[in-house]
Amino acid sequence: MRDEDLPRGIATYGDPGVIVHFDGACQPPKGPGVAGYGFTVEGDGYDHEDHGLATRPYSENSTNNVAEYVAAIRALEWLRSRGYRGPVTAAGDSQLVVRQMRGEYEVRAEHLQAYHDWLAKLAAEFTSVTWQWVPREQNGRADALSKRAIDEHRPTARRLTGASPGPRDDASPERDDADGDAERD
Numbered sequence: 001m002r003d004e005d006l007p008r009g010i011a012t013y014g015d016p017g018v019i020v021h022f023d024g025a026c027q028p029p030k031g032p033g034v035a036g037y038g039f040t041v042e043g044d045g046y047d048h049e050d051h052g053l054a055t056r057p058y059s060e061n062s063t064n065n066v067a068e069y070v071a072a073i074r075a076l077e078w079l080r081s082r083g084y085r086g087p088v089t090a091a092g093d094s095q096l097v098v099r100q101m102r103g104e105y106e107v108r109a110e111h112l113q114a115y116h117d118w119l120a121k122l123a124a125e126f127t128s129v130t131w132q133w134v135p136r137e138q139n140g141r142a143d144a145l146s147k148r149a150i151d152e153h154r155p156t157a158r159r160l161t162g163a164s165p166g167p168r169d170d171a172s173p174e175r176d177d178a179d180g181d182a183e184r185d
Contacts, residue, residue, distance in 0.1 A: 020075040022071035022090065050145070
């Protein structure tokens, strides 16, 4: 069917917005350790990725769940800093973050509440944010970026904090659990 054959006023083309893939990692996963984040932004003229430390290394908040939240926060902050306020699909492999942001899970862990509140406040600045869980295999680039952040910062973090290597320090940063959520709270 050609465009001129479509009835006017009935067929609409919505704004597809941007797709954010976010991921966090921590070594060791339950912390305290070195926590990194990674995210990608695609669509509506954007093609960006970033990664970095999610928290101060070896602090109480250096956990996998905090890193997941920070990844989503940094992605939305990046979009906001560019003046974007349209629709966003935020895709991540953390069932905890996605379900808490959808309101399906309560935020029971006190240390996650501030991250959740800040992310909700950021999300409210966009036309809409759709939280979508994706399997880790479909979140590969963000996952690789979060692990790269750990690899890049682990030697410096040890030097700054005086922390000694943990038992898995020489291993590549991997999560012990299937979906990236060390615990539900």
